[in-house]
Amino acid sequence: MKHRLTGRILTLSLVALALLCSNTVRAQDALSVMSFGGAYQEAQRKAVFESYTAETGAKIDEQEYGGEIAKIKAMIESGNTTIDVVDVDAPTLLQGCDEGIFEKIDWAKIGPQDDWIKGTTSECGVGTIVYATAIAYDGAKLPDGPKTIKDLFDIKKFPGKRGLWKNPATNLEFALLADGVPPDQVYETLSTPAGVDRAFAKLDTIKHSIVWWEAGAQAPQLLASGEVTMTTAWNGRIYNANKEGRDFRIVWDNQILDSNYWVIPKGAKNADGSLAFIKYAVEPKVLAGITKYIPYGPVRKSAAQFVAPQDAKNLPTSPQNLTVSLTLNNGFWADNGDEIRKRFTTWLAQ
Amino acid sequence: MTAVEVDRINVFMAVRRAQRPARRAALSLALPLIVFLAIAFVAPILYLLVTAVGNPETREVLPQTLRALESWDGISTLDEPVYAAFANDLKVAKDKSTAALLGKRLNYEISGMRSRVLAAARMVEKLDTGPYKEKFLELNKDWDSRETWEIIKRNGASFTPYYMLTALDLQQANGSIKRVQGDQAIFLDVLARTLFVAGLVTLFTLILGYPVAYVLTIAPKAIAGFMMLMVLLPLWTSLLVRTTAWVVLLQSDGIINDVLTALHLTSERLQLIFTRTGTVIAMTHIQLPFTILPIYSVMRSIPATQLRAARSLGAPPSSAFWRIYAPQTLPGVVAGCLMTFILSLGYYITPALVGGPRDQMVSNFISVYINRDLNWGLAAALGVVLLVVTLAIYLLFLRLVGADKIKLG
Numbered sequence: 001m002k003h004r005l006t007g008r009i010l011t012l013s014l015v016a017l018a019l020l021c022s023n024t025v026r027a028q029d030a031l032s033v034m035s036f037g038g039a040y041q042e043a044q045r046k047a048v049f050e051s052y053t054a055e056t057g058a059k060i061d062e063q064e065y066g067g068e069i070a071k072i073k074a075m076i077e078s079g080n081t082t083i084d085v086v087d088v089d090a091p092t093l094l095q096g097c098d099e100g101i102f103e104k105i106d107w108a109k110i111g112p113q114d115d116w117i118k119g120t121t122s123e124c125g126v127g128t129i130v131y132a133t134a135i136a137y138d139g140a141k142l143p144d145g146p147k148t149i150k151d152l153f154d155i156k157k158f159p160g161k162r163g164l165w166k167n168p169a170t171n172l173e174f175a176l177l178a179d180g181v182p183p184d185q186v187y188e189t190l191s192t193p194a195g196v197d198r199a200f201a202k203l204d205t206i207k208h209s210i211v212w213w214e215a216g217a218q219a220p221q222l223l224a225s226g227e228v229t230m231t232t233a234w235n236g237r238i239y240n241a242n243k244e245g246r247d248f249r250i251v252w253d254n255q256i257l258d259s260n261y262w263v264i265p266k267g268a269k270n271a272d273g274s275l276a277f278i279k280y281a282v283e284p285k286v287l288a289g290i291t292k293y294i295p296y297g298p299v300r301k302s303a304a305q306f307v308a309p310q311d312a313k314n315l316p317t318s319p320q321n322l323t324v325s326l327t328l329n330n331g332f333w334a335d336n337g338d339e340i341r342k343r344f345t346t347w348l349a350q
Numbered sequence: 351m352t353a354v355e356v357d358r359i360n361v362f363m364a365v366r367r368a369q370r371p372a373r374r375a376a377l378s379l380a381l382p383l384i385v386f387l388a389i390a391f392v393a394p395i396l397y398l399l400v401t402a403v404g405n406p407e408t409r410e411v412l413p414q415t416l417r418a419l420e421s422w423d424g425i426s427t428l429d430e431p432v433y434a435a436f437a438n439d440l441k442v443a444k445d446k447s448t449a450a451l452l453g454k455r456l457n458y459e460i461s462g463m464r465s466r467v468l469a470a471a472r473m474v475e476k477l478d479t480g481p482y483k484e485k486f487l488e489l490n491k492d493w494d495s496r497e498t499w500e501i502i503k504r505n506g507a508s509f510t511p512y513y514m515l516t517a518l519d520l521q522q523a524n525g526s527i528k529r530v531q532g533d534q535a536i537f538l539d540v541l542a543r544t545l546f547v548a549g550l551v552t553l554f555t556l557i558l559g560y561p562v563a564y565v566l567t568i569a570p571k572a573i574a575g576f577m578m579l580m581v582l583l584p585l586w587t588s589l590l591v592r593t594t595a596w597v598v599l600l601q602s603d604g605i606i607n608d609v610l611t612a613l614h615l616t617s618e619r620l621q622l623i624f625t626r627t628g629t630v631i632a633m634t635h636i637q638l639p640f641t642i643l644p645i646y647s648v649m650r651s652i653p654a655t656q657l658r659a660a661r662s663l664g665a666p667p668s669s670a671f672w673r674i675y676a677p678q679t680l681p682g683v684v685a686g687c688l689m690t691f692i693l694s695l696g697y698y699i700t701p702a703l704v705g706g707p708r709d710q711m712v713s714n715f716i717s718v719y720i721n722r723d724l725n726w727g728l729a730a731a732l733g734v735v736l737l738v739v740t741l742a743i744y745l746l747f748l749r750l751v752g753a754d755k756i757k758l759g
Contacts, residue, residue: 068721095724098450098468166707211624212707225603227623331465338723339461343533348707 030061031273035087037064038217039240043293044087048281051289055280058273067092072265073101081267084274087128090330093261097124103264103271110279111300117259117317119327120299125261126278128287129296132316132325133170134255136238137230138223139247146230149178149254153206163222163231166212168344169333170232170256173326175202177254183326190332196340200347212348223248235316239295252321258328259299291315395737401730405510407455408502411448412439416506424500432499433483437474444471458512458725459501466490513731537715541735544711547630547701548694552687554634555641559686560679562638563645568654585639593700596632597623600704624706632704633694640693641686648682684751692740712736 033049035041041064049060063083065071069092075081088096096102102124107113113121120127135152137145142158151158152174164171176186176195179202189195203210211228213219219233220241235255238248262281264274280286287298288306297317298304304317312318316325333340409416414435422428443449453467473489474482486493504522505512511522519535520527529535562581566574584592599605600622607619622628652675660670698713712732719729 066721069724070721070726073724095450095454098447098453098464100447100450214702225601227602335457335462335465338458338725339534342536345536345707346533346539349536349539 030059031085031270031277032061032063032083033085033087033277034063034065034083036067039294040236040296043290043296044281046293047289048286051286052277052280056276058277060277069096069101072096073099076101076266079267081265081269083265084268084270085277086263086265088125088261088263090258090261090328091333093122093125093263094330094334096263097122101266103266103268103274105264105278106275109275110282115300115302117299117301120259120261122261125263126282127259127261127299128282129290130257130259130299130317131296132235132250132255132257133165133232133328134235134316135230135251135253136219136223136233136235136248137251138226139249141226142229145249146251147253148251149174151251152230152232153178153202155206155209158229160229161209161211161227162206163211163213163219163228163233165219165232166214166348168340169328169337171203172196172199172340173256173328174232174254175199177326178202183254183324186326187329187332191336196343200343203347220246220248235314236294236296239314252316252323254324254326255316255321256326256328257316258330260296398730398733398737401726402513402734403509403511403731404727405455405505405508405512407451408505409508411443411452412436412502412506415439415502419499419503419506422499422503424496424503427494428483428499430481430483433486433493434480436470436486437477437480437482440467440471440474444475454724455505456501458516458728459505460498463498466492510727513727514734516728517731517735537712537732537735540710540712540715541739543709544695544736545739547626547633547709547711548691548697550630551633551637551694552641552691554630555637555690556683556687558634559638559642560645560683563642563649563682566642566646567649581639581642584635589636590699592636593632593703596628596635596700596704600628600631623704626705626709629701629705629709632700633697636700637690637694641690644685644689645679645682648679648685652678680751681754684747688744688747691743695736695740 035044041062045062049062052058053060065086067089069088072083072086072088072092073096075083093102104123105126107121110126116127117130120130135146135149139145146152146154146158152162172190173186176189176199177183179198181189190199211222211231213222213231216234216237219231220237222228222231223233224241224246233250235250238250241248262278264271264278268274282300284298284300284303285306287300287303290296291298291307291311291314295311295314295316297315298307304312307315313320315321415432418432418435422432440449443452449467449471450464453464456463456467469489470486470493473485477485492498515521515527516530517537519530519538521530562577566577566581569577601607602619602621602623604623606622607616610616611619622631656674657670660674661667665673695711696713697711698717701709701711702714712735716729716732716736719725719732
């Protein structure tokens with residue numbers, strides 16, 4: 001009797017384990033696409049995913065993540081790549097491409113690379129949108145708001161706190177730009193110890209007025225709650241706050257541009273399907289369609305003609321907004337990020 | 351051995367044999383839990399320990415170079431054979447796209463190595479024959495630097511102290527261990543901050559929780575039941591929700607500031623959010639039930655008649671409380687404080703949302719190194735430091751008050 005009981009318990013626990021494992025096996029028919037969630041993914045859903053399913057019949061199984069490359073790496077290392085296409089930011093593209101986490105892209109099947117804005121094609125990734133980190137303020141509270149990057153550091157002219165992204169990237173660049181370094185010399189300057197000192201010295205001038213934000217949604221929230229007078233922010237987040245009735249304005253001066261990319265994680269089960277999806281997602285008309293829902297500029301030059309004028313005025317890539325700008329150098333941050341981030345952390349604690 | 355002793359052992363063995371089926375049944379009941387613990391708890395901790403000292407990159411990517419470097423004394427100038435071996439290794443690495451792993455690993459110790467290694471790998475791909483040395487130097491004169499090759503040679507070992515040293519703000523230089531320079535030293539500071547905040551939170555939960563636990567034991571049943579619900583209710587709400595609620599309360603335009611200014615208690619709005627004060631307030635609130643419940647369970651077991659007896663024997667109220675009652679609650683106090691302190695050491699989301707940059711704890715850094723920088727070695731090393739500190743504090747408590755004095759429920 002006792003032995004039978006033992007056997008039964010053993011069987012039961014084995015069955016439970018087996019059930020646990022089988023739960024992770026996924027249906028194969030849909031294309032699994034992972035992006036950043038929120039308003040951005042909603043725009044992709046309306047402009048890309050839904051029409052792709054309507055045209056090809058292929059279902060899109062949507063996944064969300066916070067941009068953690070660790071998630072993609074862990075999935076690949078486990079030997080079971082369940083996601084077919086991922087939307088990644090530029091540092092993730094760079095790191096993942098170097099480390100062989102992403103499949104190589106067969107550009108012949110995507111389109112002519114020279115149609116992409118310079119720097120938004122890679123052997124592992126296809127550029128999709130361009131976004132800007134720029135200064136934003138609340139027009140309702142500050143009708144005569146800041147005009148240039150210098151105003152971010154001018155506490156006398158615009159008293160109050162400043163919201164900045166809690167990351168040395170973009171802030172050191174903004175500091176140098178406001179200190180008079182031309183955009184094309186920013187990274188040259190930052191490559192020298194004296195240049196890094198200069199950037200930190202400039203940040204020192206407003207250090208006690210800085211409120212740091214970490215998640216993109218915090219920046220408009222800081223403006224809305226009146227916690228800060230102005231903040232650096234990702235332009236799409238500001239646009240979304242305005243859709244909810246705010247009057248936030250963006251200062252299109254010395255904004256820092258960066259792009260997102262479609263990649264195929266190593267070992268993706270349906271490589272042809274992934275590539276077909278990416279080809280569709282970056283077709284000029286489809287790319288331009290995204291701007292109806294979120295103001296991120298299309299990376300393909302041929303897409304500009306399909307953007308409606310009322311949407312164009314909000315895009316970081318539109319000629320009227322693109323007067324002086326800097327493109328984020330992710331290679332620089334991959335090389336020097338460790339050391340500068342540690343210094344940034346000690347600087348924050350002082 | 352006498353015959354009696356042999357008999358005794360035989361009887362003992364027979365009893366054990368007879369009990370074996372029962373023991374097996376008991377074990378098989380516990381088996382799912384044991385398997386679960388092994389998979390979900392023991393294995394990850396072992397993996398963590400190994401990751402904190404593992405050093406596979408250089409060994410895997412540069413086998414020939416390391417062999418060529420074996421006889422190097424660390425002083426003389428390196429010659430063609432080493433560069434040729436390096437070029438061969440990089441060609442293989444380029445094929446297998448492992449050059450970046452090497453570059454990233456070396457970049458931890460010398461900034462800029464990532465792009466130097468990648469550029470070198472791209473260069474050798476196009477070269478068929480040597481001599482390689484001058485090509486490398488042409489590409490970047492630092493390929494001649496003694497420091498570079500010293501670090502490559504040092505990392506030929508399967509295990510490295512690098513991550514553990516970094517987690518303690520130390521570095522290896524010229525064969526000796528010394529402190530890193532001021533603007534690179536962050537982790538000891540963060541660890542001290544973590545211990546300080548956890549200690550402060552523990553103290554406040556004790557000051558606030560002890561009287562509550564006492565009132566819970568003496569209040570009439572209906573009121574005590576209601577109070578208990580109030581204590582437990584926050585525990586049933588998600589941690590993230592409670593933290594976000596504190597963000598709403600503490601912000602400059604928040605309710606607390608509204609009330610304070612309406613009552614004219616302060617002339618200008620207080621900065622409560624993004625400060626240490628805010629973090630400690632929010633964490634204290636979240637941790638309160640963990641301190642209250644063990645104290646309450648111990649207090650309930652203390653007969654109320656004892657206090658009355660002490661009073662009737664002539665003790666003044668304070669002396670009756672401190673000499674008769676308080677010492678008996680000690681096991682609950684220690685258990686509650688220990689639980690709150692150890693849980694507070696691992697706090698992540700509350701300091702991230704309510705705290706400022708000076709209030710980030712060790713867990714926040716672990717998360718950054720895992721998720722953003724993919725520096726799992728350093729994240730694991732920080733985890734090991736936190737684990738060791740937690741165990742040390744636990745053992746210290748055990749030593750100070752004795753295991754039988756801690757009563758967790």
